[in-house]
Every structure is written in C-alpha cells, then in structure tokens.
Amino acid sequence: MPNALRAxxxxxxxxIGRLATLQASAFLDGVRANEPxxxxxxxxxxxxxxxxxxxxxxSVSFGAGRGPDYYATCRYLGTPFLISAIEVEPFRARAxxxxxx
Numbered sequence: 177m178p179n180a181l182r183a184x185x186x187x188x189x190x191x192i193g194r195l196a197t198l199q200a201s202a203f204l205d206g207v208r209a210n211e212p213x214x215x216x217x218x219x220x221x222x223x224x225x226x227x228x229x230x231x232x233x234x235s236v237s238f239g240a241g242r243g244p245d246y247y248a249t250c251r252y253l254g255t256p257f258l259i260s261a262i263e264v265e266p267f268r269a270r271a272x273x274x275x276x277x
Contacts, residue, residue, distance in 0.1 A: 192225055194266060195234045200257035201245055209256045214247040215240030216256060223267050238264050 209216045219237035227233050238259070239247040245258040 188225065191223070191267075192234060194263075195223065195225065195236060198236065198259060198263055200248070201260055202258045203253075204247075204256045204258070207256060209249040211256075213240065214249075214256055216247060216249050220246075221264070221268060238267070 207214075216237055216239035219239050221238040223234075223236050223238075224232050225234040236248055236250045239249075239256075241247075241261065242258065244261055246261055246264050247256055248259045248264075249256045
C-alpha cells in the first residue's frame with residue numbers, strides 16, 4: 177500500500193466506526209464503477225482497514241467530485257454511489273493522525 181502505516185488502536189476504532197456509518201446520498205444503479213468520469217479506476221482516496229493477517233475487513237474508494245458529493249464504491253455493494261464531501265473529509269484529514277507514534 178502506498179501510504180500504509182501501523183495504526184493507533186483507538187484511532188482505528190474511530191475510523192472503523194466512521195466506515196460503518198457512512199451514508200450514501202444516492203446509489204447509481206445500472207452503471208459500472210470503472211466508467212472514467214467516476215474517477216474510481218484510480219481513486220483520489222482509498223481507505224482499507226486490514227486485520228492482523230493483512231486481510232481487508234473494510235474498504236471504500238472515493239473518486240471524482242460531483243457538486244457537494246464524491247463518487248464512491250466498495251466491493252460489498254458492487255455499484256457506485258454518491259457520498260457527501262463532508263463525510264469524506266475526515267478520512268483525508270486524519271490519515272496521518274492514525275499512525276501509532
């Protein structure tokens with residue numbers, strides 16, 4: 177992973193909580209996540225939580241912006257969706273803050 181860091185346990189609990197409570201503002205049925213205008217083939221930000229055996233337990237990719245939202249996808253839903261930029265920002269701002277120091 178390009179920016180993989182060993183994480184602080186408490187900060188990871190908060191991150192997993194945020195991942196578990198993300199709410200899509202709209203689901204984009206009938207389209208594929210790899211369509212270029214979504215920006216998900218090479219996402220702007222991808223959050224992956226790994227267990228002790230390096231297996232992904234939660235993952236979400238954030239792509240191009242669209243108004244106040246970002247296109248997003250995760251392997252569990254199988255369809256792209258829109259998510260508010262307000263919900264995405266904590267992941268951007270806190271990536272470095274998750275590191276155990």
